[in-house]
Amino acid sequence: MNEPIQDRLVTLRRSLHRHPEPAWREFATTARLVEEIRAIGVDELAVGPDAYDPADRMAVPDADLEPWLERARERGADEALLERMTGGNTGAVAVLDRGEGPAIGLRVDIDGLFIEESDDDDHDPAAEGFRSEIDGTMHACGHDAHMTWGLAVLEAIKASDFSGRLVVFFQPAEETSGGGCPMAKSEFAEGLDYLLAIHVGLDHPTGEVVAGIEKPLAMCHVDATIEGTSAHAGKAPNEGDNAMHAMGTAIENAYGIPRHADGMTRVNIGYAEAGSASNVIAERAHMEAEARGETTELMEYMKDRLERTVRSAARMHGCRADVEVVSESPRADSDPELQSLVSEVATGVDGIDRVLPAADFGASEDATFLMERVQRDGGLATYLIVGTDHPTSHHTPTFDVDEDSLAHGVDVLVETIRTLEHQHPVARNESER
Incomplete structure (x- = not known):
């Protein structure tokens, strides 16, 4: 050396x-x-x-x-x-x-x-x-x-x-x-x-x-885990709280977050997993997402609405959501x-x-x-x-x-x-x- x-x-x-x-x-x-x-x-x-x-x-x-x-x-x-x-x-x-x-x-x-x-x-x-x-x-x-x-x-x-x-x-x-x-x-x-x-x-x-x-772009990485209740998908689906369905709602609604008039904003769900078998109502789902903005303030706007969207989707399906901002960076x-x-x-x-x-x-x-x-x-x-x-x-x-x-x-x-x-x-x- x-x-x-x-x-x-x-x-x-x-x-x-x-x-x-x-x-x-x-x-x-x-x-x-x-x-x-x-x-x-x-x-x-x-x-x-x-x-x-x-x-x-x-x-x-x-x-x-x-x-x-x-x-x-x-x-x-x-x-x-x-x-x-x-x-x-x-x-x-x-x-x-x-x-x-x-x-x-x-x-x-x-x-x-x-x-x-x-x-x-x-x-x-x-x-x-x-x-x-x-x-x-x-x-x-x-x-x-x-x-x-x-x-x-x-x-x-x-x-x-x-x-x-x-x-x-x-x-x-x-x-x-x-x-x-x-x-x-x-x-x-x-x-x-x-x-x-x-x-x-x-x-x-x-x-x-x-x-x-x-x-x-200012950005943040967001992880979300949705907890529901498992049940038999054929015998008693009504007894379950479907974490997979809640996650699907969260993903669809996340892409519907209104863009901001002050500048460019982006959101992406890059990874999702849920469920254990075809005949079981999924009791847990996990997703990894990111939000970005042309300014730090616009990123914060997207981050807040992404978190709110996930929590709201979980409540809609009788589930609970744990949302964590894993990391972020400013513009x-x-x-x-x-x-x-x-x-x-x-x-x-x-x-x-x-x-x-x-x-x-x-x-x-x-x-x-x-x-x-x-x-x-x-x-x-x-x-x-x-x-x-x-x-x-x-x-x-x-x-x-x-x-x-x-x-x-x-x-x-x-x-x-x-x-x-x-x-x-x-x-x-x-x-x-």
């Missing part, structure tokens, strides 16, 4: 790609990141509960953590680190403190998805031997590239004469919107002048950079001043041939928690995109990245950080800190 990360971007990314771990189960991933960070040498390194308050986490699974912890142990992860991550407290924050200058945050996400990766011969990870080694789990959204960027930027800034404070958030549980909130509430987000968040691809080709996203737009600076920087980066000042995002991201925190405290934030030629869409079994974009991302981020160091366009009053 003495070889500089800059010289092994592809090797590092492929290594991370082979071992994806889903939200709050990133035990081996975090251990690998810590190993790399320690080799770089930083002024402060916080892991798991030292990086955030575990009580602020969202969408933490009730079970299924232990097999992932054991797998990390079998791969040789540091036992002291695994002990610290007990209960799914994954992720890390690395800090370089280099005297007077701006405080700059960089957020990268680290979790994988529950997707079985393709083993087709024309899928490069399969053909070149770095396909996921974990059945049913895959880095299908480029977080392996994001982690590589985070480590390489940390190394490059450490080796430079940078003056200021760099905080790199290796954030877990982005895919479930569970990890952004605790990191935004942590002490490491305090006093940041700038926040850079970054994503690869998103239908932007290799050589293209988007300096900042606009209109990310936060990139700041024009920072977008302009990133645009200027990216234009001069080798390999970048097109720079878009802004683009509508159209999806959701819990990096908005960190963006919102920095902006609320008087700083600037942007969420930039470094393009990559990906053969299929994100969240598909054949997703992959063009590895030429790895160097592009590092160069854009490093040059942006160094430019912020020298220009430092944020002017704050001490009372704002």
